[in-house]
Amino acid sequence: MSRRRALPTLPPPFPAPFLTTLHSLLAQPVLVGGTSDQRLRARRAVLSQSGTFVGHRPYVRGDDLRRIDWAAYARTGEMFVKQLEQEERRTAALLLDLSPSLLAGAPPRRLAMLRAAAILGGLALTHLDGLTVLAPGAGDLAVRPFVGVHALAALLTHLEALPVVEVASSDAIALVLKRSVPGRVHWLSDFAVPKDIERPLQALRRRGVLVHGWLPELASDHHVAANGYVRVADPETGEELVVPMDDRFRAELERQLAMLATQQNRLFAQAGAPLVRWPVPAVDDWRLQSYWLIVAGCVA
Amino acid sequence: MTFLAPAHAFWLLVLPVLYWLSLPSRPRTQTWTPHLAQWQLALSALRWRPPRLARWRFLLLALAAIAAVLAFAQPVLVATSGPTRLVVVLDASASMAAVDAAGISAWSRAIALLQRTFANVPPHVDVTLLRAGGPMVRRHGASARALQDLGEPSGELAIDLSALATAIENDAQTAVWTLSDGQGSASLPTAGGLTVLDGSGSNGAVLAARLQDRWPLPGFSLVVEVVAFADSQITGELRIEGAASDTRAVELPHGVVRNETFELTRAAAGGPLRVELVVAGDHLAADNTWSVWLPPLPAPRIAVLVDGEAGPFADAAANALAKEVHGTVVAAAAGSEASLLLVDGGQAALGAGRVRALTFGAALAGGVAPTLWRSPTVADWDRLSPLTMGLDLSELRIQQAWRSLLPSGEAFLWADDGAGREPLAVVVGAGDVASVHFAFRLQDSNLPLLPAFPQLLRRAFVRSYGAGAAPVVQSRPVAAGEQNLLAAARASDRALPTFGGEARDLSPWFLVVGLCALALRAFVR
Numbered sequence: 001m002s003r004r005r006a007l008p009t010l011p012p013p014f015p016a017p018f019l020t021t022l023h024s025l026l027a028q029p030v031l032v033g034g035t036s037d038q039r040l041r042a043r044r045a046v047l048s049q050s051g052t053f054v055g056h057r058p059y060v061r062g063d064d065l066r067r068i069d070w071a072a073y074a075r076t077g078e079m080f081v082k083q084l085e086q087e088e089r090r091t092a093a094l095l096l097d098l099s100p101s102l103l104a105g106a107p108p109r110r111l112a113m114l115r116a117a118a119i120l121g122g123l124a125l126t127h128l129d130g131l132t133v134l135a136p137g138a139g140d141l142a143v144r145p146f147v148g149v150h151a152l153a154a155l156l157t158h159l160e161a162l163p164v165v166e167v168a169s170s171d172a173i174a175l176v177l178k179r180s181v182p183g184r185v186h187w188l189s190d191f192a193v194p195k196d197i198e199r200p201l202q203a204l205r206r207r208g209v210l211v212h213g214w215l216p217e218l219a220s221d222h223h224v225a226a227n228g229y230v231r232v233a234d235p236e237t238g239e240e241l242v243v244p245m246d247d248r249f250r251a252e253l254e255r256q257l258a259m260l261a262t263q264q265n266r267l268f269a270q271a272g273a274p275l276v277r278w279p280v281p282a283v284d285d286w287r288l289q290s291y292w293l294i295v296a297g298c299v300a
Numbered sequence: 301m302t303f304l305a306p307a308h309a310f311w312l313l314v315l316p317v318l319y320w321l322s323l324p325s326r327p328r329t330q331t332w333t334p335h336l337a338q339w340q341l342a343l344s345a346l347r348w349r350p351p352r353l354a355r356w357r358f359l360l361l362a363l364a365a366i367a368a369v370l371a372f373a374q375p376v377l378v379a380t381s382g383p384t385r386l387v388v389v390l391d392a393s394a395s396m397a398a399v400d401a402a403g404i405s406a407w408s409r410a411i412a413l414l415q416r417t418f419a420n421v422p423p424h425v426d427v428t429l430l431r432a433g434g435p436m437v438r439r440h441g442a443s444a445r446a447l448q449d450l451g452e453p454s455g456e457l458a459i460d461l462s463a464l465a466t467a468i469e470n471d472a473q474t475a476v477w478t479l480s481d482g483q484g485s486a487s488l489p490t491a492g493g494l495t496v497l498d499g500s501g502s503n504g505a506v507l508a509a510r511l512q513d514r515w516p517l518p519g520f521s522l523v524v525e526v527v528a529f530a531d532s533q534i535t536g537e538l539r540i541e542g543a544a545s546d547t548r549a550v551e552l553p554h555g556v557v558r559n560e561t562f563e564l565t566r567a568a569a570g571g572p573l574r575v576e577l578v579v580a581g582d583h584l585a586a587d588n589t590w591s592v593w594l595p596p597l598p599a600p601r602i603a604v605l606v607d608g609e610a611g612p613f614a615d616a617a618a619n620a621l622a623k624e625v626h627g628t629v630v631a632a633a634a635g636s637e638a639s640l641l642l643v644d645g646g647q648a649a650l651g652a653g654r655v656r657a658l659t660f661g662a663a664l665a666g667g668v669a670p671t672l673w674r675s676p677t678v679a680d681w682d683r684l685s686p687l688t689m690g691l692d693l694s695e696l697r698i699q700q701a702w703r704s705l706l707p708s709g710e711a712f713l714w715a716d717d718g719a720g721r722e723p724l725a726v727v728v729g730a731g732d733v734a735s736v737h738f739a740f741r742l743q744d745s746n747l748p749l750l751p752a753f754p755q756l757l758r759r760a761f762v763r764s765y766g767a768g769a770a771p772v773v774q775s776r777p778v779a780a781g782e783q784n785l786l787a788a789a790r791a792s793d794r795a796l797p798t799f800g801g802e803a804r805d806l807s808p809w810f811l812v813v814g815l816c817a818l819a820l821r822a823f824v825r
Binding site for chain 2: 103104192221226233236248253256260
């Protein structure tokens with residue numbers, strides 16, 4: 001029996017205590033440590049010869065002599081430096097899942113997703129050159145670039161204004177591929193249907209897009225505490241199910257949830273993409289260590 | 301469709317209880333989940349099916365309950381309209397015994413017609429038969445169809461057939477059928493079916509007879525009332541047979557009651573006496589006779605037992621009584637037989653009411669010691685007792701009597717000395733033996749000198765025989781108004797209406813529906 005019920009509403013995602021915690025996280029010295037930055041620069045230097053050629057520019061003093069296009073110099077007598085794609089990758093992208101399924105849970109998974117997006121976006125604005133927020137299905141708000149630390153407030157406003165829309169994973173990835181988003185793509189979702197993310201992950205891998213999966217994890221993703229007759233509903237389809245809950249069914253359901261988690265991990269591993277499961281803190285939990293895993297996962 | 305027991309639909313109030321019981325057990329948790337597929341996979345792994353049709357399960361249960369309640373209310377379906385009950389009013393008055401020219405009585409024709417009709421009445425029709433005439437008899441169902449124990453026509457028609465038929469047919473489901481000869485009714489019913497059984501013809505009847513018996517003397521008087529209803533004056537013959545015999549021809553004008561008086565002498569042995577009116581062409585013979593049983597004449601042997609102090613009154617009284625009843629006076633000796641023992645004073649070893657005796661101031665066996673009662677004043681006597689009715693005892697004077705001398709019995713003579721009435725004489729006994737006791741001796745009163753004394757002695761003799769001295773009329777009283785067979789009401793016969801179809805009981809079908817609903821519910825989850 002399918003019957004659409006009123007979807008749950010979200011509390012304000014970014015109250016003042018969270019902003020305090022957010023600014024504390026972005027101000028942590030460990031996040032901006034030289035190790036990570038220098039490693040990125042060294043990696044960029046090593047991989048500079050293997051980047052994708054995108055054009056020439058005139059040589060200026062200080063340019064790496066290995067990037068001079070000697071063939072062009074022989075033809076023209078002027079020195080040009082080969083400009084590679086690697087230089088554009090100092091940005092990051094947030095791919096947000098706006099589907100109603102993230103409204104489920106206590107606290108709602110969407111709330112945790114928005115806060116995680118705020119932290120990831122803040123890190124990108126602080127330590128990278130720019131940030132692109134991709135929200136498939138959000139209409140005019142689907143693609144929005146942000147540059148500089150001063151854009152943090154605009155980022156939070158943008159995140160809070162994102163609607164709840166139903167969009168397929170394939171459509172979301174199509175938007176990524178169409179925009180040729182440089183840098184790492186942080187995909188925040190519940191990945192509730194593994195078969196819907198398998199093909200998009202493989203497509204992104206073929207296109208060389210680095211994907212980082214973020215899964216705000218709820219306690220109900222592993223354990224079921226309800227007793228008696230339980231009426232469960234899918235926020236996306238409205239489909240309902242009434243089940244008499246007992247120990248036997250609870251054990252079987254937890255086994256199925258464990259299989260789902262294993263399947264999600266396997267798909268991301270096959271795609272060479274990390275999947276970070278972030279235990280969602282309580283709504284009023286503003287401690288730093290509750291959000292530290294996001295920062296640690298981003299650095300890793 | 302209708303219900304024979306609609307009050308049982310009250311049980312439909314159990315439906316809210318069923319609904320409440322069908323609700324799933326608490327607690328019921330409602331939650332959102334993105335993992336509905338995992339819930340479904342868990343159900344499949346356990347081979348469970350979710351109760352998706354809980355509403356249907358309740359609806360089927362409610363349907364079963366409703367069907368059961370309606371079946372309990374006895375639903376019936378009337379196939380066709382029309383009466384389903386037949387009430388037959390059968391005139392069984394005495395005139396129904398009148399015969400026609402073929403010698404067949406109207407009663408016999410009515411019985412034959414009922415047998416033929418009942419054979420064609422559908423089995424589902426509820427038949428009730430009322431016998432009107434004489435004692436009302438009601439037969440119902442199979443007993444009515446079998447015409448069980450209806451007896452013979454007798455008595456008078458004490459009810460209004462027309463009003464009865466109209467009252468019965470007020471019920472639309474009931475048809476009434478009246479069978480009557482029309483005699484004794486001002487009009488015949490206009491409602492329902494009607495069959496008139498013609499029994500008209502001439503009839504002579506003995507309306508009543510009055511017997512004046514002079515027992516223990518053999519003579520008696522008999523007055524017979526006769527009447528005849530015919531087209532013209534007829535001559536009948538009045539025959540008396542049995543304990544006495546006589547025959548007399550009587551002229552009987554139409555509808556004129558004649559009184560014929562007979563002075564007869566019975567045989568000493570008594571026995572039945574039959575009076576019969578013989579009229580040529582009589583259609584109703586049942587009212588032509590009157591019969592009575594006459595008691596046998598006694599052999600009055602009067603024994604006298606007198607105290608030594610008694611005077612000659614006892615012997616004189618015995619002789620006077622013997623003369624009155626044509627009897628003899630015998631000695632009161634051991635072994636002698638006597639039909640009446642007359643005792644005057646002293647003590648008598650006899651039981652009150654067990655011996656035909658007449659005692660005056662005599663103490664009976666087993667009685668208490670009497671006390672002398674001087675000059676009691678006679679206050680009154682029973683004016684309705686057969687012993688003293690019509691006698692004048694106002695001159696009775698008693699010099700002395702005895703208290704506590706009399707046994708318990710029916711007093712008919714009292715004294716009153718200012719302290720209330722006390723009996724001076726009683727009669728004891730029932731049936732064929734009785735004894736009469738006085739509390740004073742003949743010599744202590746002027747009773748033997750009263751003119752009423754011989755008559756009192758004779759009555760005491762008759763009373764000592766009790767019911768054995770009374771004639772017994774064996775004929776039933778003639779039914780009033782049942783003799784004139786020429787004055788019967790007439791009307792055309794009317795056939796019975798068409799009966800309604802059999803009401804079909806729908807209870808089994810409702811039960812089947814309920815069971816099907818329960819069976820289907822077992823497959824619905």
